[in-house]
Amino acid sequence: MAAVTEPVPQSPDQINEDILRVLEPPTPLYVLMVLLLATTVGVALVAFLYQTYWGLGVTGLMHPVMWGVYITTFVFWVGIAHAGTLISAILFLFRAKWRNAVNRGAEAMTVFAVLIAAMFPLIHIGRVYKFYFMVPYPNQRGVWPNFKSPLVWDLFAINTYMITSIMFFYVGLIPDLAAARDRVRDWRRYLYRALSLGWRGSGEQWRHWARAVLHLSGLSTPLVLSVHSVVSWDFATSMVPGWHTTIFAPYFVAGAIFSGIAMVITVLVPVRKAFHLEAYLRKEHFDNMGKLILLTSSVVGYSYGMEYLMAWYSANPYEQMSFWYRGFGYHWTSTWIMISCNVLSPLPLWIKWCRQNVLWMWITSIFINIGMWFERYVIIMTGLSHEYDPAAWGYYVPSVTELTILVGSFALFLTMFTVFLRLAPVVAIQEIKELWYEDHSSARAHGGHH
Amino acid sequence: MAQVLGLLSNPDDTVTAIHELKSAGFKELEVYSPVPSHAIEHALDRGPSPLRLWTLIGCLTGVSFAYFMQIWVAYDWPLVIAGKPFASIVPYTIIGFELNILLGGLATVAGLIFFGMFLTRKGHDAYQPGFSGDVFGCIVNCHGDQVNRAQEVLRRAGSTEVRVVEG
Numbered sequence: 110m111a112a113v114t115e116p117v118p119q120s121p122d123q124i125n126e127d128i129l130r131v132l133e134p135p136t137p138l139y140v141l142m143v144l145l146l147a148t149t150v151g152v153a154l155v156a157f158l159y160q161t162y163w164g165l166g167v168t169g170l171m172h173p174v175m176w177g178v179y180i181t182t183f184v185f186w187v188g189i190a191h192a193g194t195l196i197s198a199i200l201f202l203f204r205a206k207w208r209n210a211v212n213r214g215a216e217a218m219t220v221f222a223v224l225i226a227a228m229f230p231l232i233h234i235g236r237v238y239k240f241y242f243m244v245p246y247p248n249q250r251g252v253w254p255n256f257k258s259p260l261v262w263d264l265f266a267i268n269t270y271m272i273t274s275i276m277f278f279y280v281g282l283i284p285d286l287a288a289a290r291d292r293v294r295d296w297r298r299y300l301y302r303a304l305s306l307g308w309r310g311s312g313e314q315w316r317h318w319a320r321a322v323l324h325l326s327g328l329s330t331p332l333v334l335s336v337h338s339v340v341s342w343d344f345a346t347s348m349v350p351g352w353h354t355t356i357f358a359p360y361f362v363a364g365a366i367f368s369g370i371a372m373v374i375t376v377l378v379p380v381r382k383a384f385h386l387e388a389y390l391r392k393e394h395f396d397n398m399g400k401l402i403l404l405t406s407s408v409v410g411y412s413y414g415m416e417y418l419m420a421w422y423s424a425n426p427y428e429q430m431s432f433w434y435r436g437f438g439y440h441w442t443s444t445w446i447m448i449s450c451n452v453l454s455p456l457p458l459w460i461k462w463c464r465q466n467v468l469w470m471w472i473t474s475i476f477i478n479i480g481m482w483f484e485r486y487v488i489i490m491t492g493l494s495h496e497y498d499p500a501a502w503g504y505y506v507p508s509v510t511e512l513t514i515l516v517g518s519f520a521l522f523l524t525m526f527t528v529f530l531r532l533a534p535v536v537a538i539q540e541i542k543e544l545w546y547e548d549h550s551s552a553r554a555h556g557g558h559h
Numbered sequence: 560m561a562q563v564l565g566l567l568s569n570p571d572d573t574v575t576a577i578h579e580l581k582s583a584g585f586k587e588l589e590v591y592s593p594v595p596s597h598a599i600e601h602a603l604d605r606g607p608s609p610l611r612l613w614t615l616i617g618c619l620t621g622v623s624f625a626y627f628m629q630i631w632v633a634y635d636w637p638l639v640i641a642g643k644p645f646a647s648i649v650p651y652t653i654i655g656f657e658l659n660i661l662l663g664g665l666a667t668v669a670g671l672i673f674f675g676m677f678l679t680r681k682g683h684d685a686y687q688p689g690f691s692g693d694v695f696g697c698i699v700n701c702h703g704d705q706v707n708r709a710q711e712v713l714r715r716a717g718s719t720e721v722r723v724v725e726g
Contacts, residue, residue, distance in 0.1 A: 121593060121693035245632065253632040257650045265654045269661040276668045284691070288593075291688035306676045309683045310690050312590040312603045317675035319595050320608035324667045328614075332660045339653065542693075543594040546570055 118388050121542045128536045129292055131384045135531055146524040153517020156510045157232060165235040167510045174493045174505035176233075178515050183229035184485040185368070186222045186518065187267065187340055188361075190274065191333055192369025193219025197277060198329035201322070207397050209540035210389050213285075214380065215373045216278040217535070221525040222372070223271045225518050230263075232514060259342045266339040273332055277325045280318070283308050284539045297532070337365040344488065350431035351492040354419060360412035364481060367405035367451070370398050371477035376526055378471040380535060389536045392465040399464030402455050402477070409484075410452040427497055435491040439504060443487045450480020561706050562724040564685045565713030567695040570596045576697045576716035577602040583712050587700035589682075591690040610670040617666025618659045625658035626651055685724040698724070 118124045135143075160167050170177045193215040200208040231237045243264045245254050254261045287308035290301035308314060341361035344352040374395065381390040420432040435444050454476040457463040464470065494503050507515075529535070567573045573590060577599070580588055590599055626648075633646040685698050697718070699709040706723055713721045 125692050245628065251636050253636055256629045256632065256654060257647055262650075262653045262657075265657040269657040272661060273664045276664050280668060280671065284593075288691040291691045306672065307680050308676070309679075309686050310591050310593060311679060311683070312588075312592065312599060313605070313679050314675045315592060315595045316600055316603075316605060317608045317610055317671050319600070320610045321667050321671040321675070324610065324614045325664060328618075328660050328663050328667070331656075335653075335656060335660075539594050543596075546594055546596075550569065550571055 121545055124541050125288055125538060128534045128538050129289060131530055131535055143527055146520045149520035150517050150524055153514050156513040160510050161237060167508060169506045169508045173501050173503045176489050177505055178507045178511040179229050179233035181485040181489050182515050182518055183226050184340055185482045186226035188365035188368045189372045190219045190222035190226060191365035192373045194329045194333040195366050198326040201326045202330060206544060207394055209537060209544055210394050211373060213537040214377050214535050217529050218376060219274045220278050221522050223274055225522055227267055227271055259346050262339045263343055266336045270332060270336045273329055277329055280321055282533055285534045288538050334362055337361045349492045349496055350427040356412060356415055363405045363408035367409055368481035370401050371474040374398055374470050374474035375478060378467055389541060395467055395470045396464040399458045399470060403458050406455040431495055434495045440491050443483050447480050447483040447487050450476040560700055561703055562685055563699045563706055563709040564722055564724045565697045565718035566720040567718055570598055572717035573695040573697055574598045574602045576713055579712050579716050580699055585699050585701060589698045591696035593691055610667060613666045613670030614663050618663035621658035621662030622655045625655040
């Protein structure tokens with residue numbers, strides 16, 4: 110079979126043209142897809158209104174399992190939101206230049222995922238209009254939130270992450286919005302003019318912009334590690350068997366990066382194909398993301414093993430019972446789906462051919478998404494349904510309302526991403542051009558073409 | 560005061576133009592670039608951005624406010640639990656850290672908008688859409704009798720086009 114070579118951008122102007130072509134008026138297929146996704150979101154909205162009217166009785170939540178699909182999905186989307194910051198901030202500080210091709214899509218995904226994640230605690234409390242009880246505001250009773258509670262830490266962590274991610278995403282987007290402003294001729298020109306804040310690419314502007322990106326990367330790096338640590342402490346500071354371990358913070362952070370990278374692949378592979386971006390989202394990018402998946406999958410697999418080891422070695426009967434139940438009790442299918450998808454399905458990625466095979470990577474990424482949702486489901490469900498007292502053991506089956514809202518969250522995520530594709534460049538133009546100039550500068554220095 | 564604009568095709572030529580203009584005694588230079596370039600930033604030699612101070616002040620404000628808020632609230636509505644102190648510094652560090660990041664980030668973006676957008680909002684008569692594509696621009700502010708000299712330096716540095724923007 111003859112080797113298929115990927116196209117290479119010939120000039121910076123071609124980079125502009127190729128990437129901004131995605132912003133051209135949508136095709137009927139695109140419109141149909143957005144309508145289908147929006148309809149699914151609409152159905153989920155009806156389910157949410159139904160729940161708000163009738164109360165949490167329409168869910169499967171019942172003592173002792175008072176956290177169900179909603180908190181599972183909340184943790185899942187927070188995890189998904191980690192990839193953008195990892196790729197944009199941490200890999201930026203490490204000067205990993207391959208990130209330039211995928212960082213914009215990952216950042217957009219982060220913003221949408223964290224917005225959706227932030228909705229789930231509100232959905233979960235049932236009386237959504239009471240959410241402000243968590244916010245420290247002066248009231249006539251003088252009662253304040255308990256700042257020693259992990260739930261309040263979570264409120265601050267998630268909101269800080271959401272605002273910081275939006276700022277990071279927007280600051281990186283400004284030069285590309287100016288490029289779009291200079292080329293688009295329809296109504297969006299006014300939108301880009303307003304959003305690009307008068308960007309001209311002057312030396313003075315780049316000086317402050319580069320410093321801002323560096324600072325936001327520096328701030329986001331510990332933030333991204335802290336956010337899922339704080340989410341993990343929602344569990345780890347409790348006394349529930351299976352939750353009360355110190356391994357939870359690194360275990361959750363690794364899992365978050367694992368699932369986030371998988372979602373980047375899930376989303377970008379169809380975009381690459383649909384908009385002919387093979388010259389920008391190249392096989393080596395998928396190769397590198399495959400290596401990150403292998404690393405984080407190994408950490409996650411190690412953590413699964415360590416949980417069982419600690420349960421056995423602790424000689425704590427409650428802990429041992431909880432983990433026995435996890436693997437062989439009512440929820441055994443969920444546990445084995447989790448292990449199969451998160452530990453076994455990435456194993457072929459040790460082979461370079463698999464990492465560079467875009468279709469293989471895409472299928473693997475979908476397995477990982479499924480597996481990581483089940484990981485959170487397993488932790489929550491098995492922990493809560495079998496605590497200390499056998500008389501208080503219970504069972505949980507998600508209701509149709511909960512599952513509809515779960516599906517709606519995926520549809521909302523995809524709707525936002527699909528609309529974003531038409532509004533802003535999905536690949537960071539100026540960063541790709543920066544690499545192009547670097548390559549051609551070194552080629553000139555060596556006296557030939559690159 | 561006149562503005563002489565030289566159009567260049569890559570960052571290397573732009574850096575050369577900046578160095579040659581500086582050697583020729585021109586002080587008021589500005590560059591338009593489609594990409595960030597450390598080489599251009601070093602050639603312009605404007606020193607570190609004042610954003611550093613904004614970020615630091617934002618971070619310190621955030622962490623101070625967070626500790627103040629939590630300690631004040633603990634004493635505003637004291638809850639006696641097992642004889643422990645009302646305010647617990649260790650758990651308060653988590654929200655202290657989060658607000659440190661949040662206000663640091665907000666101050667950084669505010670500084671970017673102030674220095675990078677507000678203070679530089681004027682004087683872009685020479686701007687052209689190619690500067691967000693593949694064209695670099697080097698602008699020299701000079702007196703009328705220096706225009707020819709500036710044009711000559713820009714041409715020598717590799718400008719594909721040189722013109723006087725404002726006479």
